[in-house]
């Protein structure tokens with residue numbers, strides 16, 4: 051695929067200064083419209099949020115280390131679980147994927163930048179304010195949001211504390227940011243593909259992000275509607291969710307999960323995309339079943355709109371509703387299975403090597419699948435009555451979100467870091483990060499399955515003594531996992547500062563436009579579109 | 584020191600006070616009803632299905648990781664699609680799922696059939712307790728956590744049923760179909776007894792149904808399963824299943840006791856309790872019923888639950904004070920206690936609130952005054 055145009059890009063690199071390069075100073079970051087700068091800011095922001103949300107998880111695990119109340123009071127505990135969830139979902143995972151999209155989508159489709167660069171700047175820069183507002187509410191009288199990240203009414207309306215308006219406002223800002231980001235991704239992919247880059251030639255990361263962006267545009271307004279109704283119920287005497295005024299608290303859950311279920315796919319489809327880039331590279335073999343991957347992603351996205359009420363089996367839905375949502379949920383596991391089979395078939399009879407991104411990807415495939423299995427179990431309505439709102443569910447969604455989404459982000463970061471910085475990261479340290487994370491994350495989340503089956507509800511600050519031993523083990527796993535992530539920061543920092551120079555292709559089996567530009571990727575790439583054969 | 588010894592020491596240090604706790608089961612309970620056993624079977628079937636699929640998929644993957652390494656000098660194959668294989672591995676899971684859907688549907692239909700019940704109990708959640716009302720008998724009562732604050736704050740050894748014990752458990756007969764009508768007075772709660780495989784949300788303003796038929800007499804423990812505010816972790820469910828004859832005996836005893844208490848209360852109306860008596864009783868009753876929100880020191884939690892120390896109501900108009908305690912304030916966490924507490928408790932609590940923590944109205948509130956505000960009941 052190498053062409054003369056790409057060589058032209060290389061020479062642009064040397065002529066950066068007269069062909070507006072990166073401006074200097076703090077203003078560069080505030081005013082930048084460069085997709086690489088904005089991508090970096092998204093990634094750094096999400097890393098910071100990952101540690102703040104992680105610190106809250108440490109508080110939770112410290113309190114749960116032993117039965118009894120030792121460290122925090124129940125109300126503060128509830129604030130920790132709530133804000134931990136909100137930060138990890140909206141502050142860590144989603145911005146990390148947007149950051150990766152910013153960096154990689156233009157480079158993968160041969161575009162010079164995102165299509166709407168000023169909006170790109172906006173959609174990033176309003177985010178820190180959203181989280182400042184959210185975090186500051188923790189210090190207000192009565193504390194921050196304490197009703198769970200799902201903010202079920204009427205706990206979040208009539209019975210919530212005074213800072214709820216700040217919570218609503220901050221969720222609105224997050225939503226606006228996501229929608230702007232999604233519009234940008236769609237417009238970029240639809241309009242700025244290099245000549246010859248047909249839809250069915252796009253790398254899977256681009257495909258999964260295109261579909262994710264449509265999901266975002268479809269459901270973020272629903273979330274905005276939900277928080278707005280919470281706002282008016284609490285402060286302006288409406289009764290959307292209050293039976294006394296003709297409303298219905300269960301309707302809140304329908305609206306929330308109509309957003310919430312597609313949201314979980316928003317957090318996993320780009321992960322599928324990343325793994326679909328990495329596995330072929332280190333298998334030295336083309337992705338198996340490219341088109342079925344695309345169709346599977348699209349069908350998962352469509353099905354994700356008709357399974358929301360599987361989060362609500364215990365609310366007292368009619369039998370017909372329970373059956374419908376059970377069947378649909380079971381169905382969604384079929385295209386998800388297809389993806390896993392395709393990755394395994396890609397590895398089959400390849401020539402495998404196990405560099406750090408591949409290690410994270412393989413861990414992703416195994417552990418995400420375990421999360422998928424518990425998801426399939428949760429789909430069976432009669433048994434869900436037993437699992438629902440226990441640690442079994444906590445185990446399930448942490449397997450798909452931590453060893454799923456976050457492991458894929460780690461994999462992607464290690465995969466593209468040399469391209470971004472021009473340096474190979476410290477491989478020994480990165481491997482240590484991988485192994486420590488892999489072991490501790492399983493010590494952390496695997497026992498939760500047992501605790502849940504034994505009957506421990508989620509979101510409680512104290513528990514019956516029979517759960518004590520397992521909770522102590524879980525907490526130790528939690529602290530170890532938390533500490534291991536510091537290694538990641540060290541690896542990234544060292545890699546930015548220096549290290550062995552890498553080639554343009556970086557990884558032996560890597561294919562695609564992003565590996566044809568120089569390493570480190572110059573400030574402007576593909577100012578003239580490459581030609582795709 | 585061997586690893587075993589040191590791990591023993593560690594657990595001895597950390598768990599010194601749980602030596603008596605029962606062993607945690609590692610799997611879902613089979614429970615004590617036909618439904619709960621069906622649910623358990625479904626759980627095991629789907630679990631085994633996952634194990635088999637996992638073994639096959641991960642087996643192939645690990646094989647590949649062992650034998651298809653570049654370091655073994657293999658050259659990568661060229662294939663990257665096969666319509667046949669892809670159709671096959673879409674179809675097989677599909678068939679497995681359809682096979683799974685049949686027993687699941689059957690069990691679900693049985694679980695939702697609440698008709699022809701022998702006994703009906705209304706279960707009402709509120710922050711943070713359960714209320715049980717027998718439709719077929721003159722009997723209703725609240726059920727509160729029995730674990731003490733001292734145990735929770737590690738000041739006393741934790742009892743065997745720490746956090747899973749209540750003052751008055753629900754009692755039901757064995758062998759009979761018991762229907763539960765589940766609702767809430769404030770936020771959403773969820774009534775869960777694992778041994779019955781019942782978990783149903785208690786939604787304010789709506790009534791959900793569930794049922795059970797328990798085979799074996801015994802004590803069954805569960806918890807509120809839906810986040811319901813500060814003390815969500817402290818509202819357990821305890822159900823005792825008794826043989827029908829014993830159950831009937833228990834019901835008539837309870838009805839009798841309730842009747843006696845009513846009569847006592849009538850007598851109380853004619854009497855005056857002394858200020859000291861009221862204060863002493865009031866402190867106890869306040870700490871049991873009100874301190875969760877307004878705190879033992881009367882200072883509440885700023886921004887969430889108002890302070891009673893120096894509050895305009897607690898040191899102001901007596902009528903307004905009695906009214907909010909007896910009837911609550913709709914649309915807030917302040918529930919009405921007229922239904923839950925006896926006149927003596929109410930009079931004592933109100934007296935206590937008006938004269939504790941530096942409040943000093945000097946009022947000694949009597950049962951006869953409180954009852955005037957009970958008319959709304």
Ligand SMILES: [Cu+2]
Pocket residue numbers: 708711771772773807808809810811815818
């Ligand atoms: Cu509750």
